Amino acid sequence: MTSGLFITFEGIEGSGKSTQLRLLADHITKRGRNVVCTREPGGTRTGDRVRAILLDPELAEMDPATEMLLFASSRAQHVRELLRPSLDQGDVVLCDRYLHSSLAYQAWARGLGRDRVMSANAAAIDGLLPDLILLLDLDVARAFDRAEARGRLDRIELAGRGFHQAVRAGFHKERDLDPARFVTIDADRPPDEVFASVLAAVGGRLDGPE
Ligand code: TYD
Numbered sequence: 050m051t052s053g054l055f056i057t058f059e060g061i062e063g064s065g066k067s068t069q070l071r072l073l074a075d076h077i078t079k080r081g082r083n084v085v086c087t088r089e090p091g092g093t094r095t096g097d098r099v100r101a102i103l104l105d106p107e108l109a110e111m112d113p114a115t116e117m118l119l120f121a122s123s124r125a126q127h128v129r130e131l132l133r134p135s136l137d138q139g140d141v142v143l144c145d146r147y148l149h150s151s152l153a154y155q156a157w158a159r160g161l162g163r164d165r166v167m168s169a170n171a172a173a174i175d176g177l178l179p180d181l182i183l184l185l186d187l188d189v190a191r192a193f194d195r196a197e198a199r200g201r202l203d204r205i206e207l208a209g210r211g212f213h214q215a216v217r218a219g220f221h222k223e224r225d226l227d228p229a230r231f232v233t234i235d236a237d238r239p240p241d242e243v244f245a246s247v248l249a250a251v252g253g254r255l256d257g258p259e
Pocket residue numbers: 061062063089090104120145146147148150151152154155
């Protein structure tokens with residue numbers, strides 16, 4: 050059992066996860082609680098090396114199974130080096146993507162299947178599931194518009210809109226399988242309105258360990 054609070058942000062690219070994560074981190078810091086902001090893939094020195102391989106557009110031949118295992122290996126290091134120790138000392142941990150990205154992207158969108166992705170990740174997460182998953186939900190076309198406005202369309206275009214539609218549908222399936230852990234937030238609104246929903250979802254959990 051950990052005494053901290055583990056919140057993950059999930060959603061397709063362009064859903065505004067990083068902005069909301071920062072806003073929540075500021076809010077928590079102002080309340081005097083220690084907050085750790087991190088992301089996947091990455092979050093550790095070893096994980097960042099794995100991240101560079103995963104996001105390298107030159108490695109177009111990478112097999113989906115390889116991809117799944119690399120995401121899991123970055124996660125294994127993250128859980129042991131940063132997530133578990135921070136939670137054990139009572140910190141709030143905000144993580145931009147975690148296990149449910151592997152389920153949406155690798156299990157559902159790439160079609161590897163849930164069982165395979167869960168078993169590849171069992172050793173990585175070592176039982177650590179988020180206390181709360183904030184799913185920033187947005188239409189794929191709107192997300193692409195946002196990414197385009199930020200000049201970040203290249204890598205997203207590589208996978209295509211159909212793939213991202215499958216990712217979004219994958220997140221919806223995961224939410225339906227675990228409705229107690231997920232809160233779906235309509236991300237097609239101005240950031241301050243989205244943040245009001247984020248705060249409502251986090252609710253009284255910030256008051257400390259139960
Ligand atoms: P990143 O630049 O961090 O994207 P974003 O800002 O949208 O989070 O790249 C991470 C990419 O890796 C993103 O396309 C989602 C994908 N991903 C997976 O496919 N599986 C996973 O388990 C994780 C953590 C990320």
